[in-house]
Each structure stands twice: as structure tokens, then as C-alpha cells.
Amino acid sequence: MADLTQDLLSAAGLTSFDIDGWIATSTESRDQEDEAKLLSVLGLVAPPERRLALPHPGHHLAHASAAFYSSGFDEAVALVMDSYGSRAAAGRERETAFTFRAGERPEALMRVLRPQDRIAGYRRDGHVWTPVELSGVGEIYRVVTLALGFREAGTTYDDAGKTMGLASYGRRLTSDRLFYQPAADGELRFDRAAESLVELGFAVREGDELRLVPRPPRAPYEQLHYDLAAQLQAEFEEAVLHVTRHVLARSGSRSLVACGGSFLNSSLNTRIRRETDVDRMFVFPAATDDGNAVGAALYAYHHLLGTPAKPSPALRHVYLGPPRVSGVDLQAVADRWGLRSRRHEGERALAAAAAGALVEGEIIGWFQDRAEFGPRSLGARSILCHPGIPGMKDRLNARVKFRESFRPFAGSVLTERAHKWFDMPDTESPFMLMVCPVLEDQQQLVSEVVHVDGTCRVQTVAEDSPGPFRALIEAFEAETGLPMVLNTSFNLRGMPIVERPEEAMDCLYGSRLDRLFIGDLEIEAPDLAVLRPERLGRAGSRGSVGLPSTGEQRAAAMVLPEWEGLLGLADGSRSMREIADELGADVEQLIDFALDMRRHGLLRWAGVPQAARPVFPLPQYSPDTSAE
Numbered sequence: 001m002a003d004l005t006q007d008l009l010s011a012a013g014l015t016s017f018d019i020d021g022w023i024a025t026s027t028e029s030r031d032q033e034d035e036a037k038l039l040s041v042l043g044l045v046a047p048p049e050r051r052l053a054l055p056h057p058g059h060h061l062a063h064a065s066a067a068f069y070s071s072g073f074d075e076a077v078a079l080v081m082d083s084y085g086s087r088a089a090a091g092r093e094r095e096t097a098f099t100f101r102a103g104e105r106p107e108a109l110m111r112v113l114r115p116q117d118r119i120a121g122y123r124r125d126g127h128v129w130t131p132v133e134l135s136g137v138g139e140i141y142r143v144v145t146l147a148l149g150f151r152e153a154g155t156t157y158d159d160a161g162k163t164m165g166l167a168s169y170g171r172r173l174t175s176d177r178l179f180y181q182p183a184a185d186g187e188l189r190f191d192r193a194a195e196s197l198v199e200l201g202f203a204v205r206e207g208d209e210l211r212l213v214p215r216p217p218r219a220p221y222e223q224l225h226y227d228l229a230a231q232l233q234a235e236f237e238e239a240v241l242h243v244t245r246h247v248l249a250r251s252g253s254r255s256l257v258a259c260g261g262s263f264l265n266s267s268l269n270t271r272i273r274r275e276t277d278v279d280r281m282f283v284f285p286a287a288t289d290d291g292n293a294v295g296a297a298l299y300a301y302h303h304l305l306g307t308p309a310k311p312s313p314a315l316r317h318v319y320l321g322p323p324r325v326s327g328v329d330l331q332a333v334a335d336r337w338g339l340r341s342r343r344h345e346g347e348r349a350l351a352a353a354a355a356g357a358l359v360e361g362e363i364i365g366w367f368q369d370r371a372e373f374g375p376r377s378l379g380a381r382s383i384l385c386h387p388g389i390p391g392m393k394d395r396l397n398a399r400v401k402f403r404e405s406f407r408p409f410a411g412s413v414l415t416e417r418a419h420k421w422f423d424m425p426d427t428e429s430p431f432m433l434m435v436c437p438v439l440e441d442q443q444q445l446v447s448e449v450v451h452v453d454g455t456c457r458v459q460t461v462a463e464d465s466p467g468p469f470r471a472l473i474e475a476f477e478a479e480t481g482l483p484m485v486l487n488t489s490f491n492l493r494g495m496p497i498v499e500r501p502e503e504a505m506d507c508l509y510g511s512r513l514d515r516l517f518i519g520d521l522e523i524e525a526p527d528l529a530v531l532r533p534e535r536l537g538r539a540g541s542r543g544s545v546g547l548p549s550t551g552e553q554r555a556a557a558m559v560l561p562e563w564e565g566l567l568g569l570a571d572g573s574r575s576m577r578e579i580a581d582e583l584g585a586d587v588e589q590l591i592d593f594a595l596d597m598r599r600h601g602l603l604r605w606a607g608v609p610q611a612a613r614p615v616f617p618l619p620q621y622s623p624d625t626s627a628e
Contacts, residue, residue, distance in 0.1 A: 002045055007322035021305050022046035025054055025062040025296040027289070030087045032056040052300045057086030059292065060096040060260070061106070063284075066295030067257035068100040069302060071282035072314025075101045077109060077251040079244060082260035082288070083138035084119065091115045094136040095188075097247040100257070103309025110186065110247055114139075121146050121156045121212075128156060128212045132205065134193045137239055138262050140179050143193075144232045147202040148225060149214035152494055164265055165407050167233035168453040170226030173200075178231060180239035186246025188239055200228060221406070237268050244276055254279040259295070261288040264375065266435040266457050273425040273434070285318050285431035286374030294373075318431065319380050319466055321371030324500055325519040334523050337505040337609055341523045347468035348475075354517045355475035358386050358485060362514035363400055365490055367504045368467045369519070371497065376432040377489035378459060379412060379469030381497045383513070387411055387446040387486040396486075399512040399592060402493040402599060408457065411449035413484035414473055415460040421446070421484065422458055432459045449486050459487060492599055506611035510598055528591045532606040533579070533598075534572035559602065563593055570594075572606035 009015060022045075024038035035058055039051040054061055064078035078098045085093025097110040120130040120143050128151070130143050142158045145151075150162040178196035181189040194210055197203035201224075203210040215225060240262060248256065256278045263269060263283045273281050284291055301307050334341040344350040357364050368380045377383075383400060385392050397403050410432050411421075418424055422436040429436070435455045438446065449456045461470045477483040490504065491497045492511060498504045501518060508516055508525050516523040559567065569579045576594060580587035597603050604610065 004322070005045055011322050016045040017047065019046075019050065021050050021052045021300050023052040023054065023296045023300045023304075025058050025292045027059050027084050027086055027092075029056060029058065052304045054296055054299060057088045057093055058296070059086035059289075060093045060111075061098070062292040062295030062299065063259035063287075064096070064098045064100070064106060064257070064295070065299040065302075066286070066291050067259040067282060067284040068098075068106070069298040069312045070284055070294070070315040071255075071257045072311060073100075073255050073257065073280065073282065074311045075099075075253060076255035076257045076280075076282075077247050077253045078106070078257045078259070079247055080258075080260045081137045081240065081243070081262035083136065083142045087117050088113055091117055094139075095243060097251075099251050099253070102311040105303055109251055112187075121158065123156055128214070130194075130203075130210045130212065132194050132208050132210055135190045137180070137188065137236065137243070138260065140190060140193050141232065141236055141262070141265075143212075144179070144197070144202075144228065147197055147212045147214055148229065149217070153217070160261070161264070162404065162407065163229050164233060164267060165451070166221070166226060166229040167267075168230075168408075168451055168455075169406055170223070170228070170230035172234055173227045173231045177235055180235045182239060182242040186243050186250075188243065200224070202228070233265075233267065236262075236265070237271050240268055241271060241275060244272055248276060248278065256281045257284070258282070259284045259287050259291065263287045264433070266433050267455075270425055270434045270436060281426070282314075283431070283433045285315070285376065285433065288375065291374065316430070316462075316464065317466055318373040318378065319368075319370040320373040321380075321499070323369050324371065325367075325369040328501060328519070330501060330519050330521050333501050333505065334521065337502075337509075338607075339505065339508065339523050339526060341521045344520050344522060346520075347471055350517060350520055350522070351468045351471035352475045353522055354384070354472050355479060357515060358384060358476055359479050361386060361389050361392070363392075363396055363512065365498075365504055365507060365513050365516040365518070366469070366472070367490065367498065367501070367516065367518040368469070371499055374431070375489075376410075376459075377487060377497060378431065379461065379465070379487070380467065381490040381499075382412075382469075383488050383490050384472075385448070385486045386480075387449045387484055388480070388482060390447060392486065393448040395512075396488065399595075400492075401488065402511070402596065406452075408451040409449055409486050409488050410457040410459055411446060411484045412459040412461055412469070412473060412487040414470070414477065415462045417477075417483035418458065418460050422456065424458070428460045428462065429458045430460055430462065430465075432457050434458055446482065446484060449484070494599075500611075502609070502611040505609075509605055509608055510595060512592075512595070528594075529577045529580075529587050530575050531608070532572050532575050533566065533570040533594050533603045534606040535567050535570040535603050536601060563597055563602070566590055566593055567597070567602065570603050 022039055026038055029035045035053040035056045039046050060080040063080045068078050080096045091114045094112045094114045098106040099109050100106045114135055118131055120139050128146050145158040145160045145163045150159040179193045183189050198205055203212050264287050269283055344353055363385045366382045366384050371381050372378045397405055421442050424436050435457050437454055438450050438456050443450050489497045514525055565583050576591055577587050580590045
């Protein structure tokens with residue numbers, strides 16, 4: 001965090017002593033004294049006399065502040081729902097609502113506390129466990145996601161987006177409520193949640209704990225998995241709508257802002273916009289805990305530094321990362337990686353070249369200077385392809401992203417054209433936070449962004465969007481008549497979105513990307529058939545960004561029978577084509593095996609640079625590594 005902070009300060013021509021106030025937030029602060037101590041971990045960059053603190057409990061307040069002060073609204077009710085908020089008394093924040101008015105301090109409208117300070121979904125003895133008494137909108141969704149097996153190996157990082165995508169393939173198991181029971185005055189009950197998981201075979205009760213029994217890695221999906229996801233998603237949407245209507249009625253406001261991980265569920269957001277009495281709605285794009293630094297800073301700016309009272313301007317884009325292209329000799333980086341490149345003069349020429357590649361059916365990496373803040377790729381760190389060539393979605397999932405075939409992709413569309421392609425509840429969706437039906441007579445033209453239920457997660461791209469992404473879509477429309485492209489995050493499965501040029505180069509060597517557009521350069525993918533694979537001593541050796549790092553991840557990188565022949569000859573001296581000839585195998589299939597093994601840390605390309613992998617020092621939700 002100190003390195004990232006320094007990068008941002010340097011880009012702005014500042015030092016730490018130019019900052020008027022510093023503030024931090026955490027789920028683990030127990031009281032006001034803990035809130036005041038949070039910044040001690042940043043002692044090297046935060047002068048003591050400029051340290052500020054949120055009022056305790058601060059976690060949900062930071063979420064709500066991020067949403068309101070980025071909305072551009074003069075007043076609103078702010079609703080916060082996530083898995084875990086601040087520790088408060090003996091428990092934790094669960095669901096919270098505030099009323100906001102410009103120039104006034106926010107007031108708590110509703111605060112529901114979990115009675116116990118505990119975390120559901122923790123690892124022990126190779127299993128994932130939860131308490132028997134589950135509660136909370138976000139916690140239930142997280143636990144069922146873990147029960148479905150959607151987590152990164154070796155962690156309890158749940159991937160709730162997969163549950164939302166899988167739900168469209170199933171039907172509710174029952175019209176009964178298995179997980180969420182709406183009650184009077186906006187309350188929710190969760191009495192049946194744990195027992196439902198046991199009855200469905202996804203958990204076993206052992207004393208006062210549940211041991212989850214998820215789908216094993218690589219096991220096929222059964223109808224029960226689809227239907228459980230559908231049941232959860234439907235109940236989740238109904239539960240959040242129940243609470244939302246309650247807080248809107250209590251506040252009397254027709255303006256809603258929302259934050260917390262629950263509101264990354266784009267299907268939910270669309271229903272809230274359509275089915276409640278709101279005139280305007282804003283969801284903070286970095287809705288999970290990564291966005292809380294912004295919320296804390298905005299609260300401090302408006303209420304702790306004596307800033308004049310006035311509404312904040314609406315957030316129009318989130319290209320807020322440190323500059324990673326400006327001042328970098330990208331040609332030298334490409335040369336070091338042994339990659340051929342050509343330079344384009346100006347953004348229009350670059351965009352036209354990228355659009356031309358998409359028209360030809362290529363899958364491209366798109367890397368511009370400042371990365372997006374938050375989890376969604378919005379045209380600065382994206383993988384792009386044609387939205388209407390049949391088979392592109394499957395090719396992208398299987399051979400570039402290495403992810404499940406049921407995962408859908410977003411469509412990035414020119415704002416003024418969106419209503420001609422989608423049934424939009426609003427005029428804009430700049431942060432991919434709405435899922436909208438694709439108009440029936442248009443679905444075949446953009447089949448690769450149409451999910452199995454006829455919907456698409458939409459990003460509208462306005463005329464004032466920074467950078468050349470809009471110019472790319474305009475150039476693509478000029479050639480195809482389609483005012484949109486398929487857009488997904490620039491990363492491989494299980495890895496963060498690329499941040500630096502070296503990580504983008506590594507993805508060219510680690511997937512079936514056809515080419516990379518970075519800054520003003522167009523870089524061709526290497527000829528994978530001439531690369532020389534070299535077996536690593538053990539899975540998890542330090543190297544490519546795709547390598548696993550923990551014991552459980554290494555165990556998950558088992559050698560499949562179809563990989564053994566290649567591994568036996570991967571000594572760094574033979575090319576992929578030579579190995580294919582020796583084995584009598586198809587070289588293209590063998591390359592697919594090699595890319596998957598590289599991602600799992602079983603081999604590398606001899607003589608090719610390696611981008612350092614990221615390191616996550618702490619498990620999710622737990623500052624105490626002794627529990628591991």
C-alpha cells in the first residue's frame with residue numbers, strides 16, 4: 001500500500017507532506033480507539049499530526065460515503081450490504097442505511113448488527129467451515145458460493161460473480177424460501193439457511209459448525225448446482241428488494257445510493273431500479289472493501305477538514321490508477337520480451353488498427369495508461385473481441401481466460417446507441433453495474449454477449465470518456481454496423497487484472513491472445529509452436545504471474561494424464577513443434593496443454609522473461625494467520 005500510495009503521489013507531483021489529511025478504515029476496529037490507531041501502519045507516509053479517524057463503527061459509513069459523495073446527488077438514502085462490517089460491541093455490522101444531505105453529517109437510519117463477532121467460511125484441516133447460525137444478506141450469498149466450490153484454491157476468497165452467472169442456467173428448487181425470510185419492518189430471518197445446505201448435501205453438521213461439501217475441482221456441474229444458484233439468486237434479490245423498499249419508505253427519499261459487495265450483483269441492481277420508487281440511483285463502482293479507502297477519504301474531506309458544504313460532482317470515470325504507460329519505453333519492454341511491435345501515430349490510428357483486428361475475428365489485449373479502480377474492466381485493462389462471430393465466447397473462455405464455459409461476458413456500447421440494443425432501466429450504465437435484456441431482434445447480431453437468459457451486463461461508453469476506448473468502438477461500428485464490442489477483464493483465471501506492461505506481455509505468452517495494443521504500440525503474439533517448454537521442479541516455483549503459491553494451490557495443480565507426455569520431454573531444449581512431432585500429437589492441442597500447465601506452475605518457456613507473481617500476505621477477512 002505504501003508503494004502504491006507513493007506511485008500516485010509522484011504522478012501528481014506531490015509528497016506525503018503535501019497531503020492535508022490521512023485516514024484509514026478496516027473491518028477489524030473494535031472501538032473509537034482502534035479507529036484512531038489504524039493509520040499507525042502507514043507511519044512512514046502519514047505524518048502523525050495529519051492523521052484522521054472515522055467515527056466508529058466506520059466500515060459501513062465509509063461504504064455509504066463512497067456512494068453518496070460520488071453520486072452527484074444533493075440528498076439520498078444510502079444502503080450498505082456486504083458480508084462483514086466493523087466489529088461493534090460483541091458483534092459486527094450486517095446491514096446499514098444512512099440518510100445523506102449535502103453539507104450535513106450523515107445520520108444512521110437503520111443498523112442491523114450480527115450478535116457475534118465471527119467469520120463464516122474459514123479453512124481448517126483442508127476443509128471450509130462455517131458457524132451453524134448463519135445471518136446476513138451478504139454472508140448467506142458468500143457461504144452458498146463457497147458451498148458451490150467457487151473460491152480460489154488455497155484461499156477463502158469467494159467468487160460470487162460465478163454464482164450469479166450460473167443461476168441463469170437453473171430453476172428454483174422450490175417456491176419456499178430456503179435462505180432468506182422477509183419479516184415485518186424490513187427485517188430478514190435466516191433460520192433455514194444452514195439446515196437447507198445440509199438437506200441439499202452441500203454441508204455436514206459437526207457440533208456447532210458446518211463443514212461444507214462443495215463440488216470437487218474439475219468435477220462436472222450437475223443440475224442441482226444450477227438450481228441451487230438459481231434459488232439463491234432469486235431469494236437474494238427478493239430479500240434486498242424487501243429491505244430497500246423499507247428504507248426508502250422510512251426516509252421519504254426517492255434517491256438511492258448503494259455500496260457493499262452485494263451491489264456488484266448487476267442483476268439485483270437492475271431489479272432495484274425497475275421495481276422500487278426511486279427517481280435516481282447510483283452504485284459505487286468499487287463496491288467491495290477495495291472502495292472503502294475512497295469512502296473514508298471523502299468522509300474526511302466533507303466532515304473532518306472543514307471543507308465548504310457543497311455537493312460533490314458525479315463520478316464519470318474510474319481511470320484512477322498510477323500512470324503505467326506515460327514515460328515508459330514500451331518499445332524497449334517489447335524488445336526485452338522478444339515481441340514484434342509497430343507504433344501508431346495518434347489515438348485514432350491505434351483505435352482503427354484495434355477495430356480492424358476485431359473485425360478479423362482476433363482476440364486482443366487492450367492496455368491504456370491508468371487502470372480502472374474497482375473490479376470491472378472498463379476499457380483500460382480489457383480483453384476485447386467481436387460480439388457477433390459465433391464461437392468467440394467459447395474460444396475466449398476456454399483458450400484465453402481458462403474459465404468455466406457458463407461465464408458470460410459484457411458488452412461495451414456507445415451510450416447513445418444503447419437503447420436500440422438493450423432494454424435499459426436507465427440511460428447510462430458506465431460501470432457495468434446493470435444486467436439488461438438484449439432486444440430480441442438484435443440478439444443474433446451480438447450473440448457472444450447474450451447470456452443464456454437473453455441478458456447482457458452493459459457498459460455504456462459516453463462521448464466524454466477519457467482515452468481511446470470510445471474511438472475503438474466507433475471505428476468498429478464504422479466497419480460492422482455494431483456499436484459495441486465484447487469486453488472482459490485483462491487477466492487469466494485466478495489472477496488479478498494486469499497492472500503493469502510486463503504482466504500484459506506475460507499474458508501474451510500464457511494464453512491464445514492474438515495481439516496486444518498498449519499505449520501507442522501494437523504487439524504481435526509470439527509463435528507458441530517455436531517456444532521451448534521447461535518443466536519446473538515443483539508446482540508453485542516463483543515465476544510467471546500464473547503460478548500458484550500455496551500448498552493447496554500446488555495440490556490442485558495435479559498432473560493430468562494427457563499432460564504427462566509433454567512434461568516428460570519439457571527440458572527446455574525442444575520446441576513445442578518438435579515435441580509434437582516426437583509424440584505424434586497435434587501441436588495446437590499440445591500448446592493448449594502447455595498454456596494450462598504454465599498457468600498452474602508446472603512449466604515455463606525457456607529464455608522468456610517472467611513477470612513476478614503477486615503475493616497476498618493475509619487470508620481474506622482474517623488478520624490472524626495463525627488460524628491457517
